[in-house]
Amino acid sequence: MVTRTSERSANAERIRVIDAEAPPERLAALRIVVAGFVTAYLVIRAPVFLALRDRRESALDPIGVIHWLGAPWPDALVVALVVVVMLAGGAVTVGWRHRVSGPVFGVGLLLLTSYRSSWGQLLHFEHLMVLMVGVLAFAPASDAWSVDARRRESRDVPPPSRPATSYGWPIALCALIVVITYVITGIAKLRYGGVGWLDGDTLRNHIAYSAARLDVLGGTPAPFAELTVRSSWLLTPAAIATVVVELGAPIALLGGRWRTAWCLAAWLLHLGILATMLIGFPVPLFGVAFAPFFRLEIGAAWLRDRLGTVTSRWHRRVAAEP
């Protein structure tokens, strides 16, 4: 009986991409997490994006949607794009005029990251940001927990009546994108590195390469680089575990313990990469990549209740003071 109940529970959590259902609050929570994170990333990295104005034309190597570009953009355009994308990101985070701000954020982020990557170096952690924002930009993600929803309420306009798939499918699509991204990463290791990638020597050499590269570029190597390079017994299991986690990503779609175990394993993988190679993939490290797999609205409601309790206690204490 217990087993059947567990099976039913697991089936309920399984992500059925096409027919996935969710309340509007879950999509809204994902919007806040993803757009808030990407906007913070843009603000923190603004100097890097603005420095693109000083690049020499000869270094331009355009890629992606701007592969046709023949010359660097004018400085004013770079500044305008950075500012517009940041503002749109803020608007999407709070859910202000999402029908306009969503597409502006999605398209603007794609253009900005494509331009930043058009000078000889792709940063592969930006891909997930662009893809997830691209989905949320065109989804009805501001039907709840948004300025748009507040404005509707204040005008006594009833909330949109959409089927639950309108909210569940975009979330499931984000989850599917994350899963496929990891699978492709695993495929790449076997395709470019061959089965030899699993023997540990390649992983040791990658870690040593990252440390040596930082050393000659005037940086500080990762804290566990030397220890890991010397610990040859650890490298083969770590290499196998890396590929298993990447190729095993589809189990996250099963939900329940499988999902939680995979998310934890993938997060630990990135933590290990950071500790041994000093390469941070911020989207998974901050948990944003795993957000589509969870019922975020439950956590958000709990947080709101806790904040409400703390606030009411504070009000009572202030009121009780003489």
Next chain:
Amino acid sequence: MSASASESGVGRTGRVLVTAAVVGALFLPVVLDRDGLPLSTYPMYSSARPAEVTLVTAYGLDEAGEQVTLSLGVIGRSDDPLVVAGELRSAVRADRADDRCEEIAGRAATAGSLDDSVVGIEIVSERYDVVDRVESSAAPLDRTVHATCPLDEGG
């Protein structure tokens, strides 16, 4: 899926088509073996890297021609080693090392943290046994100088 769509939402056929298109698009770079953004083969750290590797970097040079280590910010105007190394490698590959050297010299001339003894910049490829380098700070096995330029020329 569009917020401007009717409130009935996207139909099942539409969801199937869009989902299939997204899955197809994500796997397209794998089929074509072409990296890009936002669609990628995610090739980072996937190659069978040998222990002997060539690293491209830039050093400051003092009057005696001795190397002085520069910072990431001076070499590449970024704190990200992937960006700094990738762009420097691209510049060398595209035969733009002289241009890059002048850029670095310009930044170095105004960098307050730079050693006063630095009078020039060089861009080099150095071949290392990276495992030996990490374990015992081994010297490069060989090196190639791509460009050298004086500090004040770019500054």
